Amino acid sequence: MLELGDLGLDEGAHLLIKRALARDGAVTVTGTAPSLAIDLPAWCRARGHRIAPAPAGFAITAGPDRWRHAERAGGDAPVARPPARWGLAARGALVEAGAPELDLPLAVWADDAARLYAQAAAAQWDPATAIPWGAAIDHPAEIEDAVVQIMTYLIENETAALLVPVRFLGRLHPQFREVMQLLAVQAADEARHIEVFTRRARLRRAELGLSTASGQASLASLFDEHEFAVAALLLAVLGEGSFLSLLWFVHDHAPDPCTREVARLAAQDEARHVAFGLSHLAHQLAAEPALRGRLAAAIQRRHAALAHTAGLNEEVFDALLLLAAGGWDPAALRRGHAAVVALSRDMDDGRRLRLSRLGFSADDAARLSSLHTRNFM
């Protein structure tokens, strides 16, 4: 027996009925709310419960349990191949049968994903306050031109680094929640990098620098990769890995505090992007050692596709040299040139180290690193 008094079904009485049915499977309901005789049969019909008149009220018997065919969408750890019928359900939720299927076929995991996401969320910085935008810029105009050219080049590379992973993110199964969150914050990182490099370029100049066809050809080839692991190797491990060296180079040779700081903050974020790429590939290679062959083939394929292009544009190379030289004195230019040569060596060392951490032999790592795009990304 359930006595509702004058509590209407539209005032919360349905909770009492649901609770009684869940406990006992049947209940006799009485009440004085004026619309109860209309609301209650409609409510029962909509839920598949049987209802019949009873002395002074209604006898309700619970209908078939709608959660009978429900299933748990994984648990603490993600399921390797989650079905489309789990749709957008939270990992670990009880999913009612018949929910719409969503085409989110991509499975991407990294054992470090949760840790890297927490780190990324904690490390977000505000472009408005983190950069000394008002700091003095007192270097010669030609050095400023070099800074603007480098920033222009960085912006287009950052744009690829934002758009390439986001295309995968849009197809990622929500079961891989931590990877989804990490890629979302990573996209926000790249958005900030684009903002601060653009603002830095425009501090003293109305126009940006040059964008070359060969630089764009290199970045465009990243959009051709349809396997996440391959894209992660080319973009995150090799590309963003090389960019780590580049950003620290810009930091070390920056002619003003603002340039120094945008490079430093971007480099800190990039280190996480590289770490995620490595962590994902390590996970994937452990499950499927044959992937290593596909990764090597992808580097070779991209090298062949870009062989006819010029690689790094001369303007960027010269701008880096001038940045490191700091002026036109021949001795300074020689130092600048040596610094750019050391930068390419540093990038190559980094790529070989990361490839060997993924299980490539020293010879393979050296060969594959040398095939990496001359555009750096």
Ligand SMILES: [Fe+2]
């Ligand atoms: Fe970036």
Ligand SMILES: [Fe+2]
């Ligand atoms: Fe990045």
